[in-house]
């Protein structure tokens with residue numbers, strides 16, 4: 001594994017970092033201010049807006065990944081920034097070293113902030129904002145017991161993620177990967193009456209497991225494709241939110257009424273491998289399953305077996321248990337359409353996620369109520 005480093009964000013004259021990527025174009029107003037946040041009430045910069053803080057009062061933020069330029073520019077305007085190395089997996093040593101003297105950490109999915117990681121954070125850290133709506137990578141209880149506030153970014157990635165769920169439904173049902181591969185191979189011999197026949201969405205029942213923001217946004221889009229919506233949720237939505245969808249009180253009832261199934265529940269003990277051999281068996285033969293929520297919802301071995309046996313016609317996956325590792329059996333299957341966790345990967349969503357994370361931190365440090373506080 002490559003050695004990890006931290007660096008303070010500095011304006012670089014070339015406009016590019018040593019990895020060839022763009023670096024901050026804004027001047028880091030906190031540059032060179034070596035303030036190590038003192039502990040306790042009445043700390044420097046507390047209760048003020050970022051604009052009101054002078055350079056010496058600026059709070060210090062550890063950012064674990066380089067975020068989109070617009071977000072990095074704002075961070076540089078508002079904080080003294082410590083940027084962790086770009087390695088995708090943040091280990092504890094890097095986290096603890098990087099967080100030394102920081103008031104807050106801006107982390108991302110894939111950064112494991114388990115109980116031990118949080119327990120050993122420097123005492124200066126008072127807030128943790130994740131650049132995601134999902135927060136299963138953070139041990140909330142550990143944060144609570146350390147008195148560290150935790151924030152996430154719901155709402156702003158709903159459309160982007162719902163679009164990817166639709167892409168998965170269409171990609172899996174219409175055999176988009178096989179089609180793409182055929183054209184790219186240069187072996188496509190022309191239109192054929194029986195070439196790559198898929199399944200149409202129109203007129204089919206779409207089962208939505210988890211009818212929160214994203215599940216509802218998928219249902220809205222799927223209706224426009226002529227699908228009949230069924231759902232299972234902890235609570236029945238009722239009208240008008242239900243939008244004519246059929247409520248099922250158990251996953252079993254939902255699955256047995258779904259020609260297509262899309263997963264939208266959060267990762268938790270209760271949802272761990274909710275799609276397993278038993279529940280796949282409840283789906284009608286030839287069903288199509290997609291997952292744009294979390295890899296932990298799926299028992300990969302069971303899904304692979306069902307795709308091989310033909311019990312499931314196809315699957316579309318954007319997320320994987322243990323990602324970025326992907327069960328190699330998926331790569332051998334033609335009836336699975338795979339994406340690399342692109343749910344929120346639009347310019348609009350990723351900028352908005354950054355602003356939401358920073359708005360929450362600003363509210364917290366400014367002494368007002370932060371809208372998306374988990375702990």
Ligand code: DGY
Nearest residue numbers: 131132133134343344
């Ligand atoms: C989230 O916000 O949880 C997403 O998975 C990131 O794309």
